Amino acid sequence: DTAVSQTPKYLVTQMGNDKSIKCEQNLGHDTMYWYKQDSKKFLKIMFSYNNKELIINETVPNRFSPKSPDKAHLNLHINSLELGDSAVYFCASSPDRGGNQPQHFGDGTRLSIL
Amino acid sequence: AQSVTQPDIHITVSEGASLELRCNYSYGATPYLFWYVQSPGQGLQLLLKYFSGDTLVQGIKGFEAEFKRSQSSFNLRKPSVHWSDAAEYFCAVARRNNFNKFYFGSGTKLNVKP
Numbered sequence: 077d078t079a080v081s082q083t084p085k086y087l088v089t090q091m092g093n094d095k096s097i098k099c100e101q102n103l104g105h106d107t108m109y110w111y112k113q114d115s116k117k118f119l120k121i122m123f124s125y126n127n128k129e130l131i132i133n134e135t136v137p138n139r140f141s142p143k144s145p146d147k148a149h150l151n152l153h154i155n156s157l158e159l160g161d162s163a164v165y166f167c168a169s170s171p172d173r174g175g176n177q178p179q180h181f182g183d184g185t186r187l188s189i190l
Numbered sequence: 191a192q193s194v195t196q197p198d199i200h201i202t203v204s205e206g207a208s209l210e211l212r213c214n215y216s217y218g219a220t221p222y223l224f225w226y227v228q229s230p231g232q233g234l235q236l237l238l239k240y241f242s243g244d245t246l247v248q249g250i251k252g253f254e255a256e257f258k259r260s261q262s263s264f265n266l267r268k269p270s271v272h273w274s275d276a277a278e279y280f281c282a283v284a285r286r287n288n289f290n291k292f293y294f295g296s297g298t299k300l301n302v303k304p
Contacts, residue, residue, distance in 0.1 A: 080233070107290060117278060119234075119294040131289050166233055175284040176222045176241050179292060181233035 079103050080182040082167050088188045089157060096153045097185045099167030107131075108150035109168040109179060110142060119166070125150055126173045154187075162189045194283050196295035203271050204303045211266040211298050213281030221283040223264040224292070225255055228278045237279075240264060251275070276302045 080101045089095055101108060109132070110122045124132035125144040139155045154161060164184045170177035195214045203209050215221060222241055226234040238249025245257040255266045264281060281295040 109290075117297045117299075119280065119297075121291060124289065124291070126289075132291055168234075170290050173289045175286050175290050176239075177290050178224060178236045178239055179234075179290065181226075181235070183231070183233045 078182075080167055080169055080180050082165075082182040082185050084185060085183065086186050086188075088190065090190050091157055091159060093157050094153070094155045095157060095187070096151055097165055097167075097187075099150045099152070099182060101148055101167075101169040101180070103169055103171075103180060104148075105169040105171050105180070106147055107170045107173045107177070108144065108147070109170075110150065110152050111166040111168065111181075113164040113166060113184070115163070123150075123152075124173070131173060157187075157189050159189050162187055194281055194293050194295040196279075196281055196298050198298045199296070200299045200301065202301040202303060205273050206270050209266075209268045209271045209275070209300070211279050211281075211300070213264045213266065213295055215262050215264070215281075215283045215293075217262075217283065217285065219286060220257075220259060221285050223255075223257060224282040224284070225249065225253070225264070225266045226280045226282060227251075228280065228297075230277075234280060237266070271300075271302055273302045273304065276300055 107126045109124045113119045123142040128144045141153045144150045167182040168179040170179045193216045224239045225237040278297045282292045
């Protein structure tokens with residue numbers, strides 16, 4: 077069983093479109109995250125939810141909107157996609173929001189904007 | 191601001207040789223420290239973590255890391271590298287009195303020569 081699963085694995089779309097990436101974890105964790113990994117492999121946190129409550133919201137364009145329908149799911153919706161949004165997006169989860177909690181990562185969604 | 195530095199972008203070692211990957215952080219207090227490994231097309235897998243106590247921590251796959259407070263470093267080591275260790279390695283830190291907000295280094299790509 078995959079602990080943190082993201083869909084789709086690959087997403088190729090045109091500039092200006094709206095797309096969503098889904099994430100589900102079956103670890104029973106309370107906290108989930110979205111990261112963006114750019115072409116230089118640099119990983120930066122975007123959002124974090126704890127029990128459906130937004131707790132981390134980095135400086136991200138408001139075209140990006142996370143949604144957590146329950147604590148096992150954290151989806152990422154992106155409006156009006158731009159070329160600079162091309163990256164690999166990783167979902168992660170941890171048991172709770174304590175700083176000592178290792179995060180468990182999904183395999184990533186590679187987003188390519190044409 | 192919190193920062194994590196991995197000075198080596200690429201490292202090549204021969205199979206069977208020893209390995210040390212460097213990680214330095216800037217933060218006033220001792221953070222929580224982690225090392226992750228990312229294989230191509232995969233998410234990040236936790237290798238080991240340091241919270242407190244013994245400064246030499248053991249991880250999976252034969253890896254270990256040593257926390258040195260005086261040098262603000264948390265270098266990853268392995269006595270004998272296997273070809274399957276070829277991957278990208280990321281150091282991460284999280285502040286102790288904050289939400290589980292990870293700051294990642296820029297990664298070190300490890301190549302293993304036969």
